[in-house]
Amino acid sequence: MKNSYFPGCNLKTEAKGFEQSAIAVSKELDAELVEMPEWNCCGTVQTMTTDNLMRRIAPVRVLSRASKHVKELEGSPNQVTTLCSMCNSTLKIVNAEVKENPNDLEKINFQLENDDLVYEGDMEVKHFLEILRDNVGYENIAKKVTNPLEGMKIASYYGCMLLHPEKAKIDDEEMPTVMESIALSLGAEVVDWPYFKQCCGSYHIVDRDDIVNSQVVKIIRNAKKTGANALIVACPLCAYNLDNQQVELEKLGVEKDPIPIFYFTQLMAIAMGLPQKVNHFEDHHINPKTLLKELGLLGKKK
Amino acid sequence: MAKTKSKTKAENQTQMVKIYIMGSMYEVPSSLTIMKAIEYAGFKLTRGSGCRAGFCGACATVYRKEGDFRIYTALACQTQVEEGMYLTQMPFVPANKAKYDIDTLDPIASTILRYYPEVARCLSCNACSRVCPQEIQVMDYVQHCLHGEIDKAAAVSFDCVQCGLCAIRCPAEIPQYHVATLVRRLHGKYNMKPPETLEKRVREIEDGVFEEGFKELMSLPEDKLRHKYYHERDFVDQKKA
Amino acid sequence: MSYDYIEFGESEKEFTSKIEEISGQNIFSCYQCGKCSAGCAFSNLMEKTINHTMQLVQLGKKEKVLQSNTHWVCASCLTCTVRCPREIDVAAVMEAIREYTLRYEPETIERLDLPEELLKKIPNIALVGSFRKKSEL
Numbered sequence: 290m291k292n293s294y295f296p297g298c299n300l301k302t303e304a305k306g307f308e309q310s311a312i313a314v315s316k317e318l319d320a321e322l323v324e325m326p327e328w329n330c331c332g333t334v335q336t337m338t339t340d341n342l343m344r345r346i347a348p349v350r351v352l353s354r355a356s357k358h359v360k361e362l363e364g365s366p367n368q369v370t371t372l373c374s375m376c377n378s379t380l381k382i383v384n385a386e387v388k389e390n391p392n393d394l395e396k397i398n399f400q401l402e403n404d405d406l407v408y409e410g411d412m413e414v415k416h417f418l419e420i421l422r423d424n425v426g427y428e429n430i431a432k433k434v435t436n437p438l439e440g441m442k443i444a445s446y447y448g449c450m451l452l453h454p455e456k457a458k459i460d461d462e463e464m465p466t467v468m469e470s471i472a473l474s475l476g477a478e479v480v481d482w483p484y485f486k487q488c489c490g491s492y493h494i495v496d497r498d499d500i501v502n503s504q505v506v507k508i509i510r511n512a513k514k515t516g517a518n519a520l521i522v523a524c525p526l527c528a529y530n531l532d533n534q535q536v537e538l539e540k541l542g543v544e545k546d547p548i549p550i551f552y553f554t555q556l557m558a559i560a561m562g563l564p565q566k567v568n569h570f571e572d573h574h575i576n577p578k579t580l581l582k583e584l585g586l587l588g589k590k591k
Numbered sequence: 592m593a594k595t596k597s598k599t600k601a602e603n604q605t606q607m608v609k610i611y612i613m614g615s616m617y618e619v620p621s622s623l624t625i626m627k628a629i630e631y632a633g634f635k636l637t638r639g640s641g642c643r644a645g646f647c648g649a650c651a652t653v654y655r656k657e658g659d660f661r662i663y664t665a666l667a668c669q670t671q672v673e674e675g676m677y678l679t680q681m682p683f684v685p686a687n688k689a690k691y692d693i694d695t696l697d698p699i700a701s702t703i704l705r706y707y708p709e710v711a712r713c714l715s716c717n718a719c720s721r722v723c724p725q726e727i728q729v730m731d732y733v734q735h736c737l738h739g740e741i742d743k744a745a746a747v748s749f750d751c752v753q754c755g756l757c758a759i760r761c762p763a764e765i766p767q768y769h770v771a772t773l774v775r776r777l778h779g780k781y782n783m784k785p786p787e788t789l790e791k792r793v794r795e796i797e798d799g800v801f802e803e804g805f806k807e808l809m810s811l812p813e814d815k816l817r818h819k820y821y822h823e824r825d826f827v828d829q830k831k832a
Numbered sequence: 833m834s835y836d837y838i839e840f841g842e843s844e845k846e847f848t849s850k851i852e853e854i855s856g857q858n859i860f861s862c863y864q865c866g867k868c869s870a871g872c873a874f875s876n877l878m879e880k881t882i883n884h885t886m887q888l889v890q891l892g893k894k895e896k897v898l899q900s901n902t903h904w905v906c907a908s909c910l911t912c913t914v915r916c917p918r919e920i921d922v923a924a925v926m927e928a929i930r931e932y933t934l935r936y937e938p939e940t941i942e943r944l945d946l947p948e949e950l951l952k953k954i955p956n957i958a959l960v961g962s963f964r965k966k967s968e969l
Contacts, residue, residue: 301738302700303955329715329734334908334961337924338931339856343762344964347715375957404717449909454921462914488873488909492961495954496944500877500905507873529955704959705951711959712967737956 292420293358293369294322295351297376298330299525304373304552306569307525311372311417311554313567317433318425322370322417325358331376334492335383342396348383349397353408368413370420372554374524378450380414381457416451416459417554418467418523427474435562437476440584443556444517445469445479446508447486448527462486468521468553475560480515484508489530498534505534506544513548518580521553528552532574549577562590608674619672625652626667629680639682645669648752651681651724664722664756684755686766689773698781700739707770710736712763719757719767725750729757729767736774744771745778844892847932851889855928861918862886868912868922878902882912882922889925898940903929908965927965934968941966 292315300308315322332347355369371377387394388410398407421430445468452462460467465486469479487508490501508531512520522528528550535547555568559581565588570577581587605620610628617632626640641647650667657675667680689706696702703710710733719729727750735744748771757767795801808816852859862883869881880888880900888897897903903926912922933941944966951959 296738297957298700298734298737298739298960299955299957301740327731329730330713330737330960332715332964333957334964336964337908337921337927338854340854341931343714343716346717350715350717373957375961400716403721449911453910453914455914486911488907488911491907491909492958492965493907494958495946495950495962496966497905500874500907503877504873525955526957526961529958533953700956701952701954704954704956705948708946708951708959709963711956712963737960 290319290424291321291323291362291365292415293355293362293365294324295328295331295355295369295371295376295380296324297333297371297373297525300372303529303572304525306555306567306572307372307528307552309567309569310552310558310563313563314554314557314561315417315420317561317563318421318429320420320425322372323358323362325355325369327354329354331371331379332383333375333379335379342393345383345386345393346397346400348380349387349394349408350401350404350406351380352384352412352414353401353406356408356412357406359412366413367411368415370415370417372417372523374416374448374450375526377414377416377459378453378457382454384410384412384414385456416523418451418471419459421471422467427470430471430557431474434475434560436560436586436589438472438556438560438584438586439476441472441477441519441556441580441586442517443469443472443477443479444482444512444515444520445472445485445553446512446520446522446527446531448522448524449486449488449491451523452486468523471553471557472521475556477556477560480512480517482511482515482517484511489527491526491530494526494530494534498537501530501534502538502541502543505531506538509535509544509548513546518548519556519577520548520550521556522550523553536574547575549573549575549580551577559586608672608676610672610675611677613679614677621672621674623672624668625654625665625670625672625676625678626650628672629667629678636680639680640668643668646752648754649682651684651754651756652678653681653756654678662722664724666724666752666754669724681754681756681759684759686755686758686769688766688769691773693776693780696777696780698741698777700737702777703736703770703773706773707765709763709765710770713737713765714763716762718760718762719765722756722760724754724756725752727751732771732774733765733767736770741774741778742782744774745782748774838891840892843894846892847894847897848889848892850932851925851928854931855921855924857920857925857928859886859889859920859925861920862890863918865917867915867917871911871915872906873909873911874905874907878905882906882926885929886920886922886925889929897929898933898937902926903933904966930965938968941968943967 312322329350330347331351332344336344359365359367394410447465452458472479490504493500532550538544539547558567607618608621610617610619612632619628619631639650641649645666652665652667654663655677691706713733717730723729728747732744732747751768751771753768864883866883869875869883872882875881880902885902906926908923910923916922
């Protein structure tokens, strides 16, 4: 099966390892992610105002471009797949909003009309995690594992955008299991921890890094307390905040012994013995190779 | 133009159209470009006109048409007048241009955001692409910048004449045409192969290959110099070449 | 002994209804249970708790609401929204207060001062988000 894939800006810049490992994994699992030929910023973070249609143009434009793309893909359902959880949430929310309010959709379509685009309200938005759970299945992931992640104790960090709000959630908002199930099928251990969706501070990193730091300390300390030696995430902004700010906190003398942050697809690539280069570990601030070497998980091929 | 002698006659023969310049009505021949029509109406253009050939981007025009709510844009030297145009000129668009040392940069998205952070405000409304008289997909190249696809952004923005209409229309207040300049410079400096012939010629100049020839030229009297310039020079026949 | 009367005149009413209009929420639905403040990851950094802010919006106390940093500290994680027993989109109310400032009193916002060093390494998703929430467009 082929999936129309919307990357979002960060997957091309800071989170190359997320995108490339996900594409490699998707090919292994026969759920290939095929990038849309033309796409624009999803318009994150979604506006919660009732009247600001301007900020809903970008996501609707993405949806209309995706609906063009799925027609070119053979056997693809009317859906667009995302990796970044902020893109996922923005697109899902706006998709639901315009389906509920045909008048708004008409106004936005009027803005797209000059660009030969129109959105009929016929698309669904899926996160890659949903594809893995619903279309691929955990047992099929487990079948592809050649290099089980023995010794990894993983804390699954969902962040807020995968589970909030009702319109956009991919799993139960107080008791999600999808990331844990994937980690288990890769042969890793998972920890049960309460901070799985504690907000990382999000865009405050730009001008209020104190807010982000106070969150990162709470999250990381709790993860360590439960014995986790790694965190998995599905959002480039969570990844940056948790990764980079741990280094900053160490410099400030607040918290020692940082633990590595992985995108869930990177661990899948390792467990499936895919080539190392898709993971782009050089972009990480805390070197994940140290842990992988310690556990003897590095460099094994399928 | 020999128009002055038989003006009334010419006017009788030529189809005339009504246009409005800054709110006042003028009748002008329908065959004129907007720029010539403005001059025909008696205005003297001191700014807002340059090459008169569609390359310099100085003559950006904004207009509406009677009974049509849309705003249209064009280069005045490239567009014929139409009945009922409400015109105004945009000789200059204020926009901040970043200062940078191109030798110290990397061709990645964060370089662009460092000098033009407002790129991140893009709403993908596409107003910029719609007003571009060069028909560039401006929004697409702004998005390519955000994604760090410098090569694509440089290619898409290549035909820009810096008229600034995109920047004046942008609700996110991005100076797209300056961003495009940075992008093309980055692309030229870091992604493209340096042209061999240019490097070779620079080396020849530095090695003094042309010193003798220059000295000889400099010592010639004016009449001989004229003769050389007008009669002995090799002219390349453009059609054959 | 003196009393402070609760005033709810034209200007109070105007502020409350503007917030209701922008957010699309019924502010008066809030019954002050405090679940929003209890669940908020940032309560300790806010000058006023969320439920307090909600009450001030109900009362139309524009100055008090806008003076507080509560709505600027909010990171739109929507925990309050999913937990509200009255099904108010509380995060949308915070967004409406931000929008109110951006639309009607933009001169009161401190412009984002972004040093070059930061812009060099910050992921663009953070910049996009920050501009959308904190700059007038």
